[in-house]
Amino acid sequence: MERIPILRMGPFLIVSIQVDMHDRLALTLQADLAARISETGARGLLLDISSLEVVDSFIGRMISDIAGTSRVLDAETVVVGIQPAVAITLVELGLSLPGVRTALNVEKGMALLRAATADARQWDAAAGSETSSENADGSAAM
């Protein structure tokens, strides 16, 4: 079955959507991502949509749902690379992607994820939780 690849980089998962997805493929990606986040305990997800020339209401909802699901699984999502024409169209369509963090490019997106998860680590350390050591392992691997 056709699938969008999910890469792991330390404590983060990275997905770059390079094809015009039909609806089932988008739903498969959503399910795969939730499974990978829970398997790996990833703290962040970077979703690169710079190759997407169209984001309609279905894909827009998929993006919001992915961000919502990963939040529930304790991972931050950053969507990067939305093309300007796509951004203009999304707003006119009536989709503002509420609750979804965005960054202009992969580099800025990674910086945002690192900052967001560093805050979380400090918090975890202060609370004496075990997740801090897992994070230290993950970060060292990067």
Next chain:
Amino acid sequence: MAVLRCETMPVRSQQDVVAVRQSVRSWAVAQGLSLVDQTKIVTAASELARNTLDHGGGGTARLEAVSDDGRAGLRLTFEDRGPGIADVSLAMTDGYSTGKGLGLGLGGAKRLSNDFDLWSRAGEGTRVTITKWK
């Protein structure tokens, strides 16, 4: 208004919806629409093709390269013989959906086009025509 080129495509599967998006993009480029206008009409086409498939039980998409007084445009017609829409103005309302969608498709497609026309009759089917002018 003159029709310079016309093609009818099936809308019977999710792959067909992808194919419609791709054809609409290349026709929009050929008609000289700006990148933003291309993106708008492709997005509107995607919404309407999905409605044809999901709500109308499948149908067709007709692409027409048109010209009016020297102005180029792209006209798209989505047609099905599905259940039709009982209350059109309700269906056009943002946020109204009989499925699990966001209910943005019809209203969004209207905002993204220059001309919008919807014909529907309960039990007979639905036809939506949109045009984007250069």
